[in-house]
Amino acid sequence: MLDYKLLAALAAVVEQAGFERAAQVLGLSQSAVSQRIKLLEARVGQPVLVRAVPPAPTEIGRRLLNHVQQVRLLERDIQAQVPGLDEGGLPERLRIALNADSLATWWAGAVGAFCTEQRLLLDLVVEDQEVGLKRMRAGDVAACVCASERPVAGARAVLLGAMRYRAMASPGFIARNFPTGVTAQALAHAPAIVFGPDDLLQHRYLSGLGVEGGFAHHLCPSSEGFIRLAQAGFGWGLIPELQVQGEIARGELVELISDRPIDVPLYWHHWRNGGELLNQLTHHLTQAAGHSLVDLRK
Amino acid sequence: MLDYKLLAALAAVVEQAGFERAAQVLGLSQSAVSQRIKLLEARVGQPVLVRAVPPAPTEIGRRLLNHVQQVRLLERDIQAQVPGLDEGGLPERLRIALNADSLATWWAGAVGAFCTEQRLLLDLVVEDQEVGLKRMRAGDVAACVCASERPVAGARAVLLGAMRYRAMASPGFIARNFPTGVTAQALAHAPAIVFGPDDLLQHRYLSGLGVEGGFAHHLCPSSEGFIRLAQAGFGWGLIPELQVQGEIARGELVELISDRPIDVPLYWHHWRNGGELLNQLTHHLTQAAGHSLVDLRK
Numbered sequence: 001m002l003d004y005k006l007l008a009a010l011a012a013v014v015e016q017a018g019f020e021r022a023a024q025v026l027g028l029s030q031s032a033v034s035q036r037i038k039l040l041e042a043r044v045g046q047p048v049l050v051r052a053v054p055p056a057p058t059e060i061g062r063r064l065l066n067h068v069q070q071v072r073l074l075e076r077d078i079q080a081q082v083p084g085l086d087e088g089g090l091p092e093r094l095r096i097a098l099n100a101d102s103l104a105t106w107w108a109g110a111v112g113a114f115c116t117e118q119r120l121l122l123d124l125v126v127e128d129q130e131v132g133l134k135r136m137r138a139g140d141v142a143a144c145v146c147a148s149e150r151p152v153a154g155a156r157a158v159l160l161g162a163m164r165y166r167a168m169a170s171p172g173f174i175a176r177n178f179p180t181g182v183t184a185q186a187l188a189h190a191p192a193i194v195f196g197p198d199d200l201l202q203h204r205y206l207s208g209l210g211v212e213g214g215f216a217h218h219l220c221p222s223s224e225g226f227i228r229l230a231q232a233g234f235g236w237g238l239i240p241e242l243q244v245q246g247e248i249a250r251g252e253l254v255e256l257i258s259d260r261p262i263d264v265p266l267y268w269h270h271w272r273n274g275g276e277l278l279n280q281l282t283h284h285l286t287q288a289a290g291h292s293l294v295d296l297r298k
Numbered sequence: 299m300l301d302y303k304l305l306a307a308l309a310a311v312v313e314q315a316g317f318e319r320a321a322q323v324l325g326l327s328q329s330a331v332s333q334r335i336k337l338l339e340a341r342v343g344q345p346v347l348v349r350a351v352p353p354a355p356t357e358i359g360r361r362l363l364n365h366v367q368q369v370r371l372l373e374r375d376i377q378a379q380v381p382g383l384d385e386g387g388l389p390e391r392l393r394i395a396l397n398a399d400s401l402a403t404w405w406a407g408a409v410g411a412f413c414t415e416q417r418l419l420l421d422l423v424v425e426d427q428e429v430g431l432k433r434m435r436a437g438d439v440a441a442c443v444c445a446s447e448r449p450v451a452g453a454r455a456v457l458l459g460a461m462r463y464r465a466m467a468s469p470g471f472i473a474r475n476f477p478t479g480v481t482a483q484a485l486a487h488a489p490a491i492v493f494g495p496d497d498l499l500q501h502r503y504l505s506g507l508g509v510e511g512g513f514a515h516h517l518c519p520s521s522e523g524f525i526r527l528a529q530a531g532f533g534w535g536l537i538p539e540l541q542v543q544g545e546i547a548r549g550e551l552v553e554l555i556s557d558r559p560i561d562v563p564l565y566w567h568h569w570r571n572g573g574e575l576l577n578q579l580t581h582h583l584t585q586a587a588g589h590s591l592v593d594l595r596k
Binding site: 015016017018020021022024025052054056100103104105107108109111112113115116121122123124125126176191197200203213214215216217218219220221222223224225228229231232233234243 | 315316319322352354401402405406407409410411413419420421424489495498511512515517518521522523526530531
């Protein structure tokens with residue numbers, strides 16, 4: 001077994017944002033906390049903390065933290081069965097990777113009540129659709145929302161529904177770039193907006209119109225910024241319908257070619273043995289996400 | 299001098315999202331483009347491209363790319379004076395780091411018309427306030443918007459104005475956590491939302507109320523997601539007033555303690571010899587940002 005005294009010290013320093021407060025929470029002296037961290041680093045063979053204000057975990061530190069969080073979730077179950085075991089009462093933390101567009105739209109509404117009720121704190125990590133799974137495989141997160149169906153070993157994947165994207169731009173942009181209507185060729189020469197290197201939605205849209213290869217584009221790795229750029233006439237891009245209902249209604253964003261959406265399925269990946277709380281969250285999420293996402297089975 | 303044939307090949311492969319299309323644009327065979335990249339890698343002593351679909355620059359590749367972009371900006375000036383020099387007509391690219399909250403609010407409106415007019419494509423990099431400068435120092439971006447006043451060597455910093463943040467939460471969260479009013483002590487025990495390890499606004503707010511040390515918090519590195527979490531009652535946090543005027547008007551978000559804002563100054567850092575286009579952008583930006591940001595000199 002690992003030495004959880006050391007791991008708990010690491011978790012406390014990060015969660016309490018400092019050695020002093022970590023020592024208070026753990027009921028130890030500050031130098032005892034320091035020593036535990038140093039001992040942990042000696043065992044691991046590398047630093048687990050960047051000594052900044054507040055202290056931040058190194059990559060290996062983050063993996064250890066996630067492990068502690070998962071162990072705590074499991075402990076929660078056994079504590080519910082054997083209540084005398086309970087020592088603490090600090091809220092649980094769960095580290096979850098999800099795509100920026102989910103975080104900008106349906107995520108908070110779907111899990112807010114659950115997290116509040118269960119006193120669950122979230123460490124959210126934003127990753128483009130396909131990257132979250134790599135984080136799971138690396139043991140860096142307990143669960144992730146991503147577009148890929150295939151679970152990593154030891155995990156399960158559940159279909160939540162799909163995000164519906166539409167290729168949109170401002171009316172000014174459309175008038176300027178497509179005076180005679182939106183054709184595939186004109187679109188290939190108008191600037192696009194791309195979220196980042198993993199965002200191939202614009203490529204897919206063009207490819208569906210028979211246009212292959214590169215195209216001029218702005219890079220904007222922010223969900224909200226992407227919409228602001230589109231609104232300000234920088235370019236066209238695929239935007240979650242959910243996120244711009246107001247802009248569509250007010251005519252600030254217009255679909256380029258009528259009713260030509262791309263549906264991106266979203267799966268909830270979670271560890272099989274992640275404990276009862278993760279199972280409950282999964283159960284809750286599969287119900288709640290359905291209210292916002294498109295049902296692909298229809 | 300560097301061999302710009304090799305650097306142009308790198309830029310073309312990244313900007314055109316593939317070797318085939320880069321070859322078309324450069325008027326070369328695909329194998330000639332490949333050879334140029336390999337030669338560049340041999341000189342640099344490490345890979346400049348990750349061979350994925352689309353190809354992505356490595357860290358060193360990104361620095362080289364930014365250098366090419368800056369050289370192109372300078373070329374633009376000399377071409378304007380000596381028009382016969384012009385070879386191409388591809389739009390210019392400029393790599394700029396800015397904080398997520400600026401990108402989610404005033405940035406697009408302030409520079410949209412300028413970029414469209416100048417056919418300028420932006421590679422935006424999202425960094426929390428204090429980190430953008432590190433990118434400048436590393437030569438990774440041509441300009442950045444950040445909270446720090448002091449320019450790096452060779453650069454200038456101009457005050458654009460300030461983002462006004464207010465500590466806000468949903469009415470439900472306030473009723474649940476502060477039934478008898480918002481006191482410093484109650485606030486220290488209610489869950490907060492923090493953008494990331496560099497976001498110390500919540501710490502500053504608590505510190506201003508005499509509360510020091512750590513506190514329970516969700517981590518949410520997304521500007522829009524942060525607001526969605528606050529709206530859904532996950533926690534309280536400092537939110538740009540600009541971004542939630544609708545939510546405030548509709549009573550979906552409420553300031554915790556009346557009229558207790560934190561103003562974060564924003565500076566535009568740009569290379570002194572970044573060329574005429576960067577100077578024009580700077581001139582334009584210092585005017586346009588003032589419409590959205592708070593004037594600190596008043």
